[in-house]
Amino acid sequence: MSKPLLLAALSLFLAGNVMAAEDDSASTEKTESSAKPAKAAKKSADAKEEKAEDKKAEPTYPDWDVAFGAGAATDYVFRGISQSNRNPSWNSYVEFRYTPQKDVQFYAGTSIYQIDFPNDAFAEVDFYGGVRPTFDKVVFDFGFWYYWYPGGRTYNGLEPAYLNCTNGFYTPTGGCNTLEARLDFYEVYGKATYTPDDKLTLGVAAYYSPSWLNTGAPGTYASWTAKYVLPDKNLLPDGLGWYISGEWGNYFFGDTKDFYGNIPLPDYATWNAGLAFTYDVMTLDLRYYDTDLSEAQCNVLTGDDTATFRTKNITDINASGLGSKWCGAAFVGKLSFDMTAKTNLLK
Known part of the structure; x- marks a missing residue:
């Protein structure tokens, strides 16, 4: 080429x-x-x-929700005093919630407890409602609570004794426990809880009734509470949580009406502390309760139908000499569940 x-x-x-x-x-x-x-x-x-x-x-506002739950306990202890004669008890509740804006919630609910009262009332049915405003880490709660005890009968201490004394007999001093059929009463209350972080919650509360248990004696209950969520990393199985909590409370009373002899009801202090385990919506609570009430004072407050006579229990306000063990130390286990419609049913 x-x-x-x-x-x-x-x-x-x-x-x-x-x-x-x-x-x-x-x-x-x-x-x-x-x-x-x-x-x-x-x-x-x-x-x-x-x-x-x-x-x-x-969430969008206004918002609606429903909370509900139930539980079973080895004893129903309310402010240090057994309401079920130291026997097992169940309870359930439902609460309707309306949140018109982010930091305000209105609520109304009802609950029922199995009880064993000396006047034969067969249940405690509660009706309550209020408002919960929130200010940063502080939540307030102001409301009204009505306690209804249906099915009761009056024990007035008149002859024949076995029909008209809650304990079914007269004591050697000629006294016995009396109780009216109607024990219903209401309270107004205010609470505040402070949560500085996701572990600790501190609370204070005050409740007032003009006639506690329809005795005619005004009653004021003040309490302080604390709860701390324990660390669970590498300590518990997955999904299981736990916390410790406790309460210290003081009850202050006035004088009763004529039916109960116009006597001053004894003030007292009560406390409880416990460890609880949580899994999903379930809680197992193991708790110790106690008060500073004597058996004689406890009898005055309860009209205990299982009370027993001892001469040391004869006092100015407890002439019958009967003593009750419903206010003493008690260890209580409770298994319960708590749910809300939006979180657990509609998600």
Whole structure:
């Protein structure tokens, strides 16, 4: 092949390679430029989805919800005093909640407890309602509570004794326990809880009734509570939590009405402390209760139908000499569940 032809062929070959390289470069730039908008569109879509999820997670107001639960305990102890004659008891409740705005909630509910009262009332049925305003880490609770004890009968201490004394007999001093059929009463209350972090909760509360247990004696109960969630990392099985909690309370009373002899009911202090385990909606609570009441004072407050006579129990306000063990130390185990409609049923 002559040199001119060889040079011409080489020129054509080089030109072809340059054009191919230019085509490849253009193709690459086109691919990259088209990929950038696609990636940007994906990021935008992801951002929109995240915003949609966040918006969905945020509650809207006004908001409605229903809380409900039930439990069974080895003893129903209320403010240090057994309401079930030291026997097992069950309870259940339902509470309706209305939240018109983020930091205010109105509520109304009812609960029922199995009891064993000396006047034969067969249950404690509660009706309550109030408002819970929130200010940062402090939640207040102001409300009204009505205690209804249906099915009771009056024991007035008149002859024949076995029909008209709750304990079914007269003591050697000629006295016995009396109790009216109607023990219903109401309270107004105010509470506040402070939660500095997700572990600790501190609370104070005050309750007032103008006629505690319909005795005619005004009653004021003040308490202080604390709860601390224990660390569970590597200590408990997955899903299981635990916490410790306790309460110290003081009850202050006035004088009773004529039926109960116009006597001053004894003030007292009560306390409890316990360890609880939680799993999902279930709670197992193991708790110790006690008071500073003597057996004679406890009898005055309860009209205990299982009270026994001892001469040491004869006092100015307990002439019968009967003594009750319903206010002493007690260890109580309770298994319960608590749910809300939106969290547990509609999620």
